[in-house]
Amino acid sequence: MREMIVDELTQAMHGISRGFAHFLPRLIVLVIIGFVGWVVAYALKLALRSILRLLKFDKLSENAGASQLLSKAGLPSATEVLIQFAFGVAWLGFILLGVSVLGVFGLQEQIGRFFLFLPRLFVALFILFVGLLAASFFSRAALLAAVNSNLPSPRLLGIAIRSIIIVFVLSMVFEELGVADQTMLLAFGIAFGALMLGLALAFGIGGQDLARQFLEKRFVREKEDEGRKDELSPL
Amino acid sequence: MKKVRTADDSILTDEFLRQLINVGEVDILVGLPTHNNAKTIAPIVATIQAGLLTYFPRDRAAIINADGGSQDGTPELVLNAAIDDLRRRSNVSALRTMHVISTQYASSPTRGDALRSILAAGELLRAKACVIVSPESTQIKTDWLTKLLRPVYAEEVDLVLPTYSRHKFDGILLTNLLYPMTRALYGLRIREPYALDFAFSGPLGSQFLAQNAWQDETARAGSETYFTLNSIAGHARICQSFLGTREHVERRSSDLIPALRQTVGALFSSLGPHMTLWSAATGSQPVPTIGPEREFTLEPLRVNRKRLREMFSTGVAELESVFQTILSTSTLEELRRIARLEEGVFRYPAELWVKTIYEFAVAYHKAVISRDHILQALAPLFRGRALTFLVENRNGPAETVENNIEALCLEFERGKPYLLALWNGRE
Numbered sequence: 001m002r003e004m005i006v007d008e009l010t011q012a013m014h015g016i017s018r019g020f021a022h023f024l025p026r027l028i029v030l031v032i033i034g035f036v037g038w039v040v041a042y043a044l045k046l047a048l049r050s051i052l053r054l055l056k057f058d059k060l061s062e063n064a065g066a067s068q069l070l071s072k073a074g075l076p077s078a079t080e081v082l083i084q085f086a087f088g089v090a091w092l093g094f095i096l097l098g099v100s101v102l103g104v105f106g107l108q109e110q111i112g113r114f115f116l117f118l119p120r121l122f123v124a125l126f127i128l129f130v131g132l133l134a135a136s137f138f139s140r141a142a143l144l145a146a147v148n149s150n151l152p153s154p155r156l157l158g159i160a161i162r163s164i165i166i167v168f169v170l171s172m173v174f175e176e177l178g179v180a181d182q183t184m185l186l187a188f189g190i191a192f193g194a195l196m197l198g199l200a201l202a203f204g205i206g207g208q209d210l211a212r213q214f215l216e217k218r219f220v221r222e223k224e225d226e227g228r229k230d231e232l233s234p235l
Numbered sequence: 236m237k238k239v240r241t242a243d244d245s246i247l248t249d250e251f252l253r254q255l256i257n258v259g260e261v262d263i264l265v266g267l268p269t270h271n272n273a274k275t276i277a278p279i280v281a282t283i284q285a286g287l288l289t290y291f292p293r294d295r296a297a298i299i300n301a302d303g304g305s306q307d308g309t310p311e312l313v314l315n316a317a318i319d320d321l322r323r324r325s326n327v328s329a330l331r332t333m334h335v336i337s338t339q340y341a342s343s344p345t346r347g348d349a350l351r352s353i354l355a356a357g358e359l360l361r362a363k364a365c366v367i368v369s370p371e372s373t374q375i376k377t378d379w380l381t382k383l384l385r386p387v388y389a390e391e392v393d394l395v396l397p398t399y400s401r402h403k404f405d406g407i408l409l410t411n412l413l414y415p416m417t418r419a420l421y422g423l424r425i426r427e428p429y430a431l432d433f434a435f436s437g438p439l440g441s442q443f444l445a446q447n448a449w450q451d452e453t454a455r456a457g458s459e460t461y462f463t464l465n466s467i468a469g470h471a472r473i474c475q476s477f478l479g480t481r482e483h484v485e486r487r488s489s490d491l492i493p494a495l496r497q498t499v500g501a502l503f504s505s506l507g508p509h510m511t512l513w514s515a516a517t518g519s520q521p522v523p524t525i526g527p528e529r530e531f532t533l534e535p536l537r538v539n540r541k542r543l544r545e546m547f548s549t550g551v552a553e554l555e556s557v558f559q560t561i562l563s564t565s566t567l568e569e570l571r572r573i574a575r576l577e578e579g580v581f582r583y584p585a586e587l588w589v590k591t592i593y594e595f596a597v598a599y600h601k602a603v604i605s606r607d608h609i610l611q612a613l614a615p616l617f618r619g620r621a622l623t624f625l626v627e628n629r630n631g632p633a634e635t636v637e638n639n640i641e642a643l644c645l646e647f648e649r650g651k652p653y654l655l656a657l658w659n660g661r662e
Contacts, residue, residue, distance in 0.1 A: 059603070062560075137605065140557060144611040147553050148492060150546055154553045232538070232621055233484050234408035234494040235429060 023102075030098035037094020045087040052079045066132050089118065124176040131169025135162045167191060246348075247355055251338035255359050258334045262294040263287065263384060264362035266353030270303035270344035272370035273312055279375055280316035280335075283368060286380035287333060291388075297360060300337040301352040303344025309370075310337035346497065347455025350462070354444040362437050364388045367459075369431035374482050382476045382525065383434035392523075393471040395434040396463065398426045399481035400530035403628055403636045404538070407621045408491075410640050412592060413460075413498050419647035420506070421467045422516035426475060426529055428463045429498045435462075439471055453606070456493075457501025464505045468512055477526025483536070491617070495610045503599040503606075506658075514655055519648060531633040543622040544581055548574045550615020557612045561598040566590050570616070583616075583623040585646040591616060592647075593654040600658070 052058075061067045061078030075081055096111045139162035146154030171188035174180065247255070265283050269276060280298065287296045300313040314337050340352040350367070357365045364387040366380060386392045409429065417428045435443075443462055448454035454461050466473060506513065521528075551558070551574040558567050569587055576582070599609045628636045 140604065140608055143553065144557070144608055147546075147550050148611060148614050150542075150549070154549075232407055232491075232543075233405050234491055234617075234621075235406055235498065 026102050029101050030095075033098035033101070034091075034095050037091050037098070040094065041087045041090035044090050045083050048083050048086050049079065052082065057082070060133065061129070066129065089121075093118070120176055120178070124173045127176060128169060128173050131165065131172070135165035135169065138162075138165060164192070164195070246340075246351055247359075248338060248340075251336070251352075251356075252359075254336045254338075255356055258297055258336070258360060260295065261297045261334070261360045262363050263291055263296040263388070264353070264357045264360060264365040265296065265298045265380070266350070266357070266365060266367045267298060267300045267313065267370065268303070268346065268349035268353065268367070269300055269305060269309045269313070269370045271305045271307045271309060273305070273307035273309050275373050276309050276370055277312050277316055279368065279370060279372065280313050282375045282377055283380065284316065284333065286377040289377050290381040291384070295332075297334040297336065297356075297362075299353055299356045300335070301349040302337060302339050303349060304339060304342040310339065313337050345455055347449065347458035350458045351444065351449055354440045357437060358441045358444060362440075364434060364436060365440050366434040367432065371484060372432055372481070374480050375432075376479060379432065379478050382478055383432065386474055386476065386525070387434045387436050390436070391472070392474045393436045393439040394463070394466045394473045396425060396427055396430045396473065396475050396522075397432050397478045398475050398524065398527070398529055399478055400527075400532060401481050402483045402536060403531040403533055403631075403633065404536050404625060405481070405483050407624055408494055408498060408617065411588070411620055411624055411643065412617070413502060415640070415644040415647040416502060416592060416596075417464070417467075418519045418644050419651050420513040420516065421464075421509075422519045423467060423473065424519050424521045424528075424644075425463065425467075425473065428502075429457075429460045430463065431459065432478065433459075433462075435466075439466060439469075442469065451504070453496070453500045453504045457497040457504075460498050460501035461505065464501065464509070468505075468509045473522055475522050475524040475528065477524065477528075477530075480532070491614050492611055495613060495617070496607070499613065500606070500610050503596050503610075506596060506600055510658070514658075519644070529637065531636050533633065538625055540622055540625065541578065543618045543625075544578050547583075547615050547619030547622065550612075550618070554612055554615065557604070557608065560603045561609060561612060562591065562594050566594055573619070581619075581622065582626075583619045585643050586650070588620050588623075588643075589646050589650040590653065593650060593657060596654065597657040 058067065058077055058079050061070075066078050070076070070078060070081060093115070096114060100108055100111050139158040142161045143154050143158035146157050151157070167188060171184050174184040265287070267276075267280070267283070283298060287294075298313070300310060302310045302313075314335055316335070336356075338352060340348050353365070353367065364384050366383050368375065368379075372379075383395050383397065386395050409427065413428050414426055418424050443465055446465065448461065551570050555567075558570070562570070566587070570591070573581065573583060573587070595609060595613055598604075599606055603609075624639070627639055631639070
């Protein structure tokens with residue numbers, strides 16, 4: 001009886017030792033891959049920082065309005081956020097690669113999905129950045145045109161254009177990420193339709209007088225301008 | 236619409252090139268850039284022809300019309316302008332053939348492309364002297380040609396720029412920005428850096444044609460200003476010639492933005508390439524001038540001051556987010572203060588105007604936002620400055636107007652160290 005127990009224990013110990021001996025090299029590989037990943041990610045971080053400085057990315061993001069958003073959220077500059085993000089993703093990628101070496105059941109599939117998701121994540125971020133840039137550019141263009149044409153409420157016009165573009169961009173980003181894409185598409189359609197209908201109703205029914213005044217003022221002014229043209233000849 | 240075909244290695248159309256080859260060589264080339272100028276072009280062409288017959292009867296001359304896709308028959312009017320009546324009436328005749336050629340350089344007008352076509356034609360025809368005449372110069376006299384061309388033709392100068400007798404409130408952008416800033420930067424008192432009627436030597440034209448700025452949108456929009464600034468930078472011999480009266484041209488308020496692009500855009504763009512030149516220049520020197528440097532007419536002019544004031548204040552309030560990226564805090568704060576002033580006491584002081592312009596110039600150079608947006612943002616502020624200029628000179632004689640412009644010029648010269656400090660990032 002005693003011998004049987006000792007045998008069983010010895011066999012169990014051998015099993016654990018074998019398992020540990022089998023697992024230890026993989027763990028070491030994981031640590032090595034993790035370390036190499038950190039070095040690579042850090043090098044990537046340094047390279048990216050130099051490239052973004054050369055491209056004056058902070059200025060671009062300031063123009064796009066992204067810096068203001070980050071500042072309001074208490075986050076560092078756009079360059080720093082992007083660098084940390086790239087560093088994090090690169091290192092995580094290496095760690096997950098190392099984890100896959102461990103051969104843990106079910107984890108391989110999840111890791112594969114993560115790597116497949118990465119390109120979409122980058123595309124979504126790119127769309128978001130370009131979209132913010134476009135929103136900023138076109139809203140400013142509208143604001144300047146409205147001010148120089150002496151139109152009423154120029155800032156409102158600028159904000160409206162910025163909002164429409166941002167909503168459109170967000171719907172594209174969510175669609176790219178596959179996050180409730182149908183819901184987002186539907187929500188965008190409803191929001192955009194409602195906005196246009198609201199504007200049409202507000203201007204056509206609610207603001208009949210205002211519309212008449214606006215059109216009268218516009219055409220009368222054009223006629224006046226035609227007769228008087230501009231009082232100043234700049235050149 | 237006719238499709239413009241261009242020769243493989245040339246900006247000139249094949250047909251235009253063929254006509255130029257038939258002409259051979261000329262002594263004088265008159266360039267006439269047009270776009271829908273049917274109302275005014277025929278008498279201008281007739282005057283040009285009369286001027287050539289009267290003052291240059293022994294010289295080979297060609298009139299080149301570069302048209303930007305007119306829909307009103309302008310090129311036909313240029314080609315059909317007959318000089319037989321003039322010959323009979325004035326008893327003068329050219330000893331050589333006077334060629335008139337019209338070409339459509341594009342289906343839509345671009346000043347730079349028009350000038351480029353004329354310069355290319357001048358180079359091909361080996362013209363000794365070229366003169367550009369604006370299709371808006373309805374007051375052109377026959378002696379304008381000799382006043383502009385003679386100094387170049389005599390090889391005394393490379394570029395002749397015009398001065399005019401103008402209404403005191405005409406060309407406010409010139410008197411309040413372009414002239415004082417060009418003078419402060421480059422040290423030359425050129426009254427019309429943006430010239431529509433001007434003459435230049437063949438070599439200067441070829442030199443300008445060879446530069447690489449033709450693809451740049453700003454350079455193409457403000458090619459006349461660029462021409463002047465490049466000539467200054469190239470140390471060309473420049474003089475001014477008084478042409479006489481230039482009538483007040485009524486314009487719409489929407490014309491201000493293109494005017495800013497043609498002049499201020501070109502001036503701001505030139506700062507980068509010519510930095511070594513303007514940073515070293517101190518003070519200013521007069522430019523040799525044939526005739527008076529400037530004359531002002533003083534007849535009353537209807538001006539809507541209330542609208543100018545309103546557009547300035549609205550601009551300052553509504554464009555605050557844009558100004559925050561362009562202007563310093565102190566300048567913006569000062570603008571906010573004057574925007575709140577009542578119309579009766581409103582004043583946009585010269586020193587603040589100079590500071591504003593220099594900050595805009597540096598913001599333009601650094602492209603803190605879209606450069607075109609920077610120019611557009613300047614429009615409401617210019618209206619504020621124009622209002623101050625109108626009020627200061629409302630009842631003043633020509634001397635007062637001239638003194639006020641001179642004072643502004645000196646303010647621009649005094650403010651130059653501030654521009655340099657901003658440029659070098661010390662402010």
